Amino acid sequence: MNNTFGSVDWNLGEVDAMTALDTSGESALIDGVTWRYLGRNLSNNGFWGLGKTVSNGWTDKYGYKHIYLDSGTRGITTFDKDIAWERIGKAGYSADFSEIFNEDWSAEEVQALYALYQAQSGSVTLNGYTWRYTSEEFSETQGKTLGDYWLNNHNHKFIYLGSGLEGSPVPEIPGGMALALLFGFGVSYLRRMKK
Secondary structure (H helix, E strand, C coil): CHHHHCCCCCCHHHHHHHHCCCCCCCEEEECCEEEEEECCCCCCCECCECCCCCCCEEECCCCCEEEEEECCCEEEECCCCCHHHHHHHHHCCCCCCCCCCCCCCCHHHHHHHHHHHHHCCCCEEECCEEEEEECCCHHHHCCCCCCCEEECCCCCEEEECCCEEEEEECCCCCHHHHHHHHHHHHHHHHHHHHC
């Protein structure tokens, strides 16, 4: 793991404590870092990035460390967020998964969307989309499953979290049009100033 996580100095007792984590809620403090059990199949794509193989250790783009201990659902992680953050984080990896949703968010951007979801008001603009909370129940209206994210035929993006988030494209003003409007406002202002 030295090449994966930099220089580590784990003794046998610390390694045993890490590999013994096998139920939700368990954690072990190793060299000042809290490691937790993660009941996920890490061979699938997730908030940790592309699926991995058993015995892999890696740091995801959000800065969390992971070790895949055995096939199925046993890994350990430094990830400490809730399931809504995790699902938004997975959508933020969709560019890596070559999916049409095509987002590549940083931890700060995921946190901004998570805060929007928690507040259930306001908006966040990321990568040409303005995101807002939506109370729509997508499992009933569109047959979606918790954690799904998708792009509809109107180029709106959605993340289903129980209620959810909707991203609408930010309207673009064509370059020449923006200059023409600015010039028109400027001329109008100057004429008013003369009077």
